[in-house]
Amino acid sequence: MSMLEGFLYKPKESPLHKLDPRSKAVILVFYTVTSLIYLDPIVLILLLLSVVLLSIVGKCVREWSKSVKATLTFALVIFILNVLASPGLGYTYALAMSLRFLSLAAAFSLYFLTTPPEALALSLEAAGLPRDFTLMLTLSLRFVPTLARDLQIVTDAFRSRGLKLDSGNYVERLYNFAKLLTPLIVFEIRRSLMIAEALESRGFGGAVKPSLYKPPKMSLIDYMITAGGLVALGVIVCYHLGFPQ
Amino acid sequence: MTPLIELRDVYFTYEGEKNPALKGINLEIKEGEFVLLTGPSGCGKSTLCRLLNGLIPHFYGGDLKGEVIVDGLDVRSTPTYEMAKHVGMVFQNPENQLFNSSVEREIAFGLESLGFPPDEMERRVEEVLRAFNLVELRDTPPYMLSGGQQQKVAIASIIALRPKIIVLDEPTANLDPLSAEEILELLSVLCKDQNITIILVEHRLEIALKYASRLIIMKNGEKIADGTPRDVLLTKEAEIVGIPPVVEVYKTIRRRYRITRVTPLTPHDLANLIESLARGEGNGL
Numbered sequence: 001m002s003m004l005e006g007f008l009y010k011p012k013e014s015p016l017h018k019l020d021p022r023s024k025a026v027i028l029v030f031y032t033v034t035s036l037i038y039l040d041p042i043v044l045i046l047l048l049l050s051v052v053l054l055s056i057v058g059k060c061v062r063e064w065s066k067s068v069k070a071t072l073t074f075a076l077v078i079f080i081l082n083v084l085a086s087p088g089l090g091y092t093y094a095l096a097m098s099l100r101f102l103s104l105a106a107a108f109s110l111y112f113l114t115t116p117p118e119a120l121a122l123s124l125e126a127a128g129l130p131r132d133f134t135l136m137l138t139l140s141l142r143f144v145p146t147l148a149r150d151l152q153i154v155t156d157a158f159r160s161r162g163l164k165l166d167s168g169n170y171v172e173r174l175y176n177f178a179k180l181l182t183p184l185i186v187f188e189i190r191r192s193l194m195i196a197e198a199l200e201s202r203g204f205g206g207a208v209k210p211s212l213y214k215p216p217k218m219s220l221i222d223y224m225i226t227a228g229g230l231v232a233l234g235v236i237v238c239y240h241l242g243f244p245q
Numbered sequence: 246m247t248p249l250i251e252l253r254d255v256y257f258t259y260e261g262e263k264n265p266a267l268k269g270i271n272l273e274i275k276e277g278e279f280v281l282l283t284g285p286s287g288c289g290k291s292t293l294c295r296l297l298n299g300l301i302p303h304f305y306g307g308d309l310k311g312e313v314i315v316d317g318l319d320v321r322s323t324p325t326y327e328m329a330k331h332v333g334m335v336f337q338n339p340e341n342q343l344f345n346s347s348v349e350r351e352i353a354f355g356l357e358s359l360g361f362p363p364d365e366m367e368r369r370v371e372e373v374l375r376a377f378n379l380v381e382l383r384d385t386p387p388y389m390l391s392g393g394q395q396q397k398v399a400i401a402s403i404i405a406l407r408p409k410i411i412v413l414d415e416p417t418a419n420l421d422p423l424s425a426e427e428i429l430e431l432l433s434v435l436c437k438d439q440n441i442t443i444i445l446v447e448h449r450l451e452i453a454l455k456y457a458s459r460l461i462i463m464k465n466g467e468k469i470a471d472g473t474p475r476d477v478l479l480t481k482e483a484e485i486v487g488i489p490p491v492v493e494v495y496k497t498i499r500r501r502y503r504i505t506r507v508t509p510l511t512p513h514d515l516a517n518l519i520e521s522l523a524r525g526e527g528n529g530l
Contacts, residue, residue, distance in 0.1 A: 118346035131358075135344075142344055142388070191341060197295075198342035200304055201334035202402065206326035208360035213353035213370065215363075 007067060007112040016058035016114045021123040023222040024111060026229035031107040033233060035100050037240045041092060044099035051106045058114045067109040068102070075102045117141045119216065126215045135204075139195070147188065154184050248273040249409060249442055250297065255311035257292060257301060266292040268466040270311070274459075276409065277440045279433065281453055281474065283486050284463035290446045293463070294414045296320065297444065299328040316409055329355060333403030337415040339395035343387035343402075348379055351387050352402045359406070369405050377401040377431075393424025400431065410442045411435070417447065425449065429456050451489040454478075454510045462486055475508035491515045498522070 011017070016024075035047055055064040075098040082094035121134040158180060159165060165176055199205070218226070252272040258265040266289050274280055282290050295301040299320045302309045313320045316331040336342050345351040352373050356366045374380045377397060382390065387398050396416055403411065413432070417425035433456040435441045447453040454460070460477040462470040462485070470482040477483055478492045488496075495509050495518065504522070509515040 116346070118350075138346070139344055142346075145388070146340060194336065194338065194341040195344070197300055197304060198334075198336055199344070200300060200325045201298055201329055202342075202355040203326045203329040203358035203406065204354075206324075206359055210357045211360050211363060211366065213350060213357055213363065213366050 007109055009116050010060060010063055010113055011116070012059050012114075014057065014059040014114070016054065016110075019114075019225065020216060020218045020222040021115045021120045022127065022216075023218065023225040023229070024115060026226050026233075028107055028111050030229050030233045030236070032104060034236050035103045035107075037236070039093065039096045039100075041096050041099055044096060044103055048099065048103045048106060051103065051110055055110050058110060060110070060113045063113055064106070064110055067113075068106050071102060071105040071109075074105075075099075122212070123216045126212060131204075131210045135199075143191075143195075146191075150187050150191070151180070151184060154180050154187065157183075246275060249276045249316055250274040250444075251312070251314045252296075253312040255296070255309070255313060257296065257310070258308045259292075260306040260308075262307070264466075265308075266466050267296070270466075270468055272461075272468065272471075274442060274444070276442055277436065279436045279443045279456055279458045280445065281450075281457035281460045282444060282446045282463065283448060283450060283460070284469075285485060288463040289466040290463055291414050292466075294334070294412045294444070294446060297410070297412050298332040298334045299323055299325040300334075326359065329403075329408070330359065330406055331408055331410060333400075333406060333408040333411045335396070335399050335403065335411065335413040335416050337418045339392060339399050339419065340388065342399050343395060346386055347384050348387055348390075348398055348401075349374065349383040351398055352379075352405050355402060355406045369407075373401050373405045376404075391424070392420050393427055396420065396424075396428050397431065400428070400435075404435070408441070410444065412444045414446045415448065416445070417449065417452075422452065426452055429453055432456065448486075450486065451491070454489065474510060478508055478510075 031047060031051070035044060038044065052061075055061050058064075078101050079094045079098040082089070082097050083091065086093070118138055121138045124137070125131060125134040155165065163176055163179065165173065167173075168176070250272065251274075252270050255267055255270040255272075256265050257267040268289075270289075270293065282293065284290055292301065295305060296309075296313055297315055297320070301307065302321060303325050309321065315328070318328065318331065320328065343351055345354055349370055352370050353366055356369060361369075374383055377400075379398065379401060382394070382398075387395055390398065399416075400411070400413075411432070417428055420428065429445075429452060432443050432445065436443045436456075445453060445457070454474050457474050460470070460472065460474040461468060462477065462482055464482075464485060469485075470477045470480055478488060479496065489510075491509050491512055491514070494515060495506070498518075499505060502522075506518055506521075507514075509518050
């Protein structure tokens, strides 16, 4: 659970929080592409260090390091698997593979920590994505706490009728938890119907293309970062492919 | 004046069900009426609500017979998103009808969906925020508000579409009595000041009655009583919905002292009635 928390938005005042999700996405693409084309551990460590710097700028070192710590186990597994599976390639290769995973996770975690999901959905919609998709994104995040509460309600109801969820061995407990699923699924299907009804009643799904109330605006800094990110991306890709002679 | 809502011989059976949810409903509602719709659970109130904004037959499939005309539109041939401009719908659970990150976005949602131009949207959102006293809460996420405020936002968000009719399916069921009273008061103001027709499904008659100009009682998919609250409450049919204590007291007085007065709907009305009787006005005490 703590790993997932490292990907949840934390509202704060920082230069990173103020950036438009789109310009930040360009930087994220730069990190992704770079870490995927380079297998040099030095480059990957430099990438990782730059994410550390960015997390300081974004004032979310603590939350960010939590998610990185959680991914360390996976990185270790990747290292061991690579050493075992391809002994011919050596430790450097295995190290690069786990560093690649680590830097990707670190960059994505920082992105989601500093980007409110609704701002992301809004900028995606402004970029031309249909509302059906952006609404799916906002709704799924919006109803996470509701779902957690529903689970609590169902659990309480079953407990009060004598279902044992805290005692017994793992198999018994798992078996008892599975009993919660049917009512919970019925509960949520019913809820989703009610949400759909409300959406329809507010004109959703109409024949016209939805308009946007207060569309997100890119600032000068956003444009500069986008331009800089795109240039850097171009340079890296060209360098990797070999500059045209 | 032609009625705003007209139902003629309406029967509706949900898909996969044997028994019809609505049986032979005939109903005419005029502009500016405040209709209180009540009846035991499963009597067809919610089905009737869904019919008025086209959720039936467009969202819920089934067999619909008869004629349903709402604000001059045939619900059969008008999709729900089109009906949304004429009929606003508020549901019981505020949580399931608020999906946005801020109150102002919530109010703009319907306008966005119907493709309103940005300047018109902004004008209407500002207007509604002011009218509903929500200016200070504009950036607050709706799910952080109290139940009463949430329902207020839900109503505000449909008012932005300027419907002639608002249908509310048990909007106060999740609210404490004080917030419930506030919501009903708000509806009453909308009805009086803007001539918006209100159709309210409500079980708590004792708090809703004083706002209603008409009371309809349903049972097993049929309309069994329809008229002014003061008349309907004295009928035998009204007994199935639980008559408010104030009316029960009046009925006892009426029986015991053989007097007839205007049916009291609030404790205040009743106090006045007893006072006038004690002073010896008219026949009786």
